[in-house]
Each structure stands twice: as C-alpha cells, then as structure tokens.
Amino acid sequence: MSVTAANTLTSRWAAASDGPAVFSGAGVYPLLSTLAGVAAGPARDELLAVAPSPLPLPPGFAAGVWTRHDLPLTPGWDPGTRLSGDPAADQRRLDAWAAERTGGRITALPVAVDGDTGLVLASALSVVTEWVQPFGDSTMTPAAGPWSGRPLPALFRKHTAADALEPLRHVDGVTLLTVAGTGDIDVVLALGTDAATPGSVLSTAIDGRHRATPSTGGPGVTVQDVDSATPEPELVVSLPSFDATAHHDLLALDRLFGLRTAARDGTFPGISPVDLAVSSARQQAVASFTALGFQAATVTALAAFPLAYHPLTTRKLRVTVTFDRPFGFLAVHRRTGLVLVAGWVATP
Known part of the structure; x- marks a missing residue:
C-alpha cells in the first residue's frame, strides 16, 4: 500500500508540475507519513490522504529529526537531536548531514534554520548504479x-x-x-x-x-x-x-502534499504541546546519466516554527x-x- 501511495504522489507531482527536471516523491513521502502520525484534526486527515501508511525505507535512504533546544516535548516523542539555539552552527551541522548522506552531491539542506525554527525533519536519498x-x-x-x-x-x-x-x-x-x-x-x-x-x-x-x-x-x-x-x-x-538539478518548494503545491492545514494552523500534539506550523518544505534533487551508470541524490526538509513562540x-x-x-x-x-x-x- 505504501509503495503504491508513494508512487501515486510521484505521479501526481509530475502531472501538477508538468515534468520537473528531477524530483523524488519517495523522498517526501516518509516525512509526510511522520507528520501524519503526530498531527491532529484536519492536518492529520490531509496528511493521511497523501501518506496513509509508513514506507519501508528504500535503499540509500536516511532521515533526521532536530527539535528546538527549549521546545517542550510530548512524552514518547523521540526528539532525535536538539538544535543548539545557535542558528549558524545548526545550519552548518544540518548542511554537513546532507552532504554526508548524499556523498557530497548535495552540500546543503534546502531549508534555512533561524531563531524561530522549532523542528526540522529531513530525508536524504542516494541512488547509485x-x-x-x-x-x-x-x-x-x-x-x-x-x-x-x-x-x-x-x-x-x-x-x-x-x-x-x-x-x-x-x-x-x-x-x-x-x-x-x-x-x-x-x-x-x-x-x-x-x-x-x-x-x-x-x-x-x-x-x-x-x-x-x-x-x-x-x-x-x-x-x-x-x-x-x-x-x-x-x-x-x-x-x-x-545532468539534471532542481529545487522545489513543496508549499507551492501544499494541497498535493497534504500540507495546507499543517502550514496554516499546525497542530502536531504528538511532538509538542506547543502548536507547530510548517514554515518551509523544500527539496533539492540532482541526477546524472552517463555511459557507465546513473547517480541521483535528493535532500528533502520540512521546518516548523512554534506558533506560541512567534554480417x-x-x-x-x-x-x-x-x-x-x-x-x-x-x-x-x-x-x-x-x-x-x-x-x-x-x-x-
């Protein structure tokens, strides 16, 4: 079911954007599924309509979670790694994560970290054959x-x-x-x-x-x-x-990705009692087809800010x-x- 849903997301993205140079629904889907599991109300319904079940991690896939250092957390939520509170240092750390997970093909996380960032979810996908x-x-x-x-x-x-x-x-x-x-x-x-x-x-x-x-x-x-x-x-x-490269703003297609309410009203009680809203959702993707093989990499990231924090x-x-x-x-x-x-x- 989850593979079918992920492929459906990729197909709908192709049709809605009329064939981006390179993109990965498989890179977005696990992040949407994670959010669906901790959302409530209309945000949960919209996310579940796109990502109804977890996707078995494909080969070459990595995920990361970072939460604000002083954000109250819901019991049982795994905070992954805490952000330090120094945006410049946090950005360097997240950029290094993206570069390491993609073999240097993508050198920066496609979302920016600032003083208001409460949560970052990221995925990295590397395909080499x-x-x-x-x-x-x-x-x-x-x-x-x-x-x-x-x-x-x-x-x-x-x-x-x-x-x-x-x-x-x-x-x-x-x-x-x-x-x-x-x-x-x-x-x-x-x-x-x-x-x-x-x-x-x-x-x-x-x-x-x-x-x-x-x-x-x-x-x-x-x-x-x-x-x-x-x-x-x-x-x-x-x-x-x-060689192909592309940058995508997922919030420009917020209905496609089930992020309309998540970006407007937030409500992720499974993460924190403080209301969070998705402030940025982006993907960077690269691909290369040569005589010897194919290489591709994507990094997808969602950032959220706490509404309460402003011959x-x-x-x-x-x-x-x-x-x-x-x-x-x-x-x-x-x-x-x-x-x-x-x-x-x-x-x-």
Missing part, C-alpha cells in the same frame, strides 16, 4: 523536434540476443525502455509523442509500468530488416547523456530506439517497484 551493459560514446543530430539540427554528444548501445527486445515496452502512447543497473536498480526511459506534455509522459510511465506490453512500435522506435549472420533480434539504443546468411529484426527529443526517466527499486527518482530531460 552501474549499467549491467555499459554504453559507448557516439553523436546524434536530430532531424526534427526541439533539438533538430543540433549535433549532440550521445550514448550508444547495441544488444543482439533472443531476448534483446525484452526491455522495450509500450503503454498508452509512451515508449518505455528499461536500462538494467546493479544493486537492484533499473532506470526506465520514457518517450512520448511530439504533442505529449512532460507531465503526461511521466505520469503515464509511473502509473502504467506494470501493464506495459512488449512492442516494436511507439514513439522513437523504428524497425528494419537487415542482413546478418545470426537471426537473433538486435536492439540499438541512442540517447544523450544528461550475411539470413535476415534478422533490428529495432532502434532513439531518444532525440525531450524524454522522461524513472529510477526504480526493482524488488518493490518503488519509483525512487523521476525527471524530465528538456535540454541535452
């Missing part, structure tokens, strides 16, 4: 679309085997290509039609992965009969390498998949199906 079959370097010059006529550095891979076409799927007008990585991580590339919006492509990929069917048709796919010494089909993949013998099939216009990507935990990181490549 190497391709089972690496790519080689190549070039591409798209003939049409937003990248038309631009010579681009590209990644190229060719695979010939009886099951070579197995990674290629299609669902609701979107081509899906699964790139297998180590450590139980797959990266799914998603290409829609020229007219499709980034949000619709990503939400279709997230929601439709499990019902996608094998197909040699769809956006970006061409099929040829070629001369060959062996009859096994061949899959050729070409795409640009990419030629036969024929074979060759299928080529070319990502030569904007496309989406998902990093998926293979065993559970949890979408860890998703994004949209608008510029190569």
Whole structure:
C-alpha cells in the first residue's frame, strides 16, 4: 500500500508540475507519513490522504529529526537531536548531514534554520548504479523536434540476443525502455509523442509500468530488416547523456502534499504541546546519466516554527530506439517497484 501511495504522489507531482527536471516523491513521502502520525484534526486527515501508511525505507535512504533546544516535548516523542539555539552552527551541522548522506552531491539542506525554527525533519536519498551493459560514446543530430539540427554528444548501445527486445515496452502512447543497473536498480526511459506534455509522459510511465506490453512500435522506435549472420533480434539504443538539478518548494503545491492545514494552523500534539506550523518544505534533487551508470541524490526538509513562540546468411529484426527529443526517466527499486527518482530531460 505504501509503495503504491508513494508512487501515486510521484505521479501526481509530475502531472501538477508538468515534468520537473528531477524530483523524488519517495523522498517526501516518509516525512509526510511522520507528520501524519503526530498531527491532529484536519492536518492529520490531509496528511493521511497523501501518506496513509509508513514506507519501508528504500535503499540509500536516511532521515533526521532536530527539535528546538527549549521546545517542550510530548512524552514518547523521540526528539532525535536538539538544535543548539545557535542558528549558524545548526545550519552548518544540518548542511554537513546532507552532504554526508548524499556523498557530497548535495552540500546543503534546502531549508534555512533561524531563531524561530522549532523542528526540522529531513530525508536524504542516494541512488547509485552501474549499467549491467555499459554504453559507448557516439553523436546524434536530430532531424526534427526541439533539438533538430543540433549535433549532440550521445550514448550508444547495441544488444543482439533472443531476448534483446525484452526491455522495450509500450503503454498508452509512451515508449518505455528499461536500462538494467546493479544493486537492484533499473532506470526506465520514457518517450512520448511530439504533442505529449512532460507531465503526461511521466505520469503515464509511473502509473502504467506494470501493464506495459512488449512492442516494436511507439514513439522513437523504428524497425528494419537487415542482413546478418545470426537471426537473433538486435536492439540499438541512442540517447544523450544528461545532468539534471532542481529545487522545489513543496508549499507551492501544499494541497498535493497534504500540507495546507499543517502550514496554516499546525497542530502536531504528538511532538509538542506547543502548536507547530510548517514554515518551509523544500527539496533539492540532482541526477546524472552517463555511459557507465546513473547517480541521483535528493535532500528533502520540512521546518516548523512554534506558533506560541512567534554480417550475411539470413535476415534478422533490428529495432532502434532513439531518444532525440525531450524524454522522461524513472529510477526504480526493482524488488518493490518503488519509483525512487523521476525527471524530465528538456535540454541535452
């Protein structure tokens, strides 16, 4: 249930924001679930509607909790670590936590600590995988679309085997290509039609992965009969390498994340008898797709303030998949199906 709910949050975020460059619903969900467990009234109802049950921690995930040094705490609430009361020192400590948990890919917590901060909840997610079959370097010059006529550095891979076409799927007008990585991580590339919006492509990929069917048709796919010494089909993949980075203000989509009442009225009696309201909710995310593998990291943080404180013998099939216009990507935990990181490549 929790994996489905987390993936639903990621899909709705993709649709609402029309395909951010890189983002992680899986990084936000555990924080919302934690708040739901200590909230009351409408704030609890809104949070439970988004995060109804705890999420088993995905690989590469870390969480932290910090509370104001003089904030009264509800019995049974684990304060994690107390803030010192020196905002500058606390900020350095939290930034160091973010850098350590993401291998230096993100060097600062995306929320600021000041003298009014009563609570900080943070998550860090690091995704690192190497391709089972690496790519080689190549070039591409798209003939049409937003990248038309631009010579681009590209990644190229060719695979010939009886099951070579197995990674290629299609669902609701979107081509899906699964790139297998180590450590139980797959990266799914998603290409829609020229007219499709980034949000619709990503939400279709997230929601439709499990019902996608094998197909040699769809956006970006061409099929040829070629001369060959062996009859096994061949899959050729070409795409640009990419780096993506993004900053997100979650309170700009407060209804999506169930934070509307939490930011306005607070009420988290499970933390403190003092009313707390969410004052800041942000995520920083980065991702990189190279010839050898995929790396991504996100840091998500919620801050709250206390209201009271102010070759030629036969024929074979060759299928080529070319990502030569904007496309989406998902990093998926293979065993559970949890979408860890998703994004949209608008510029190569």
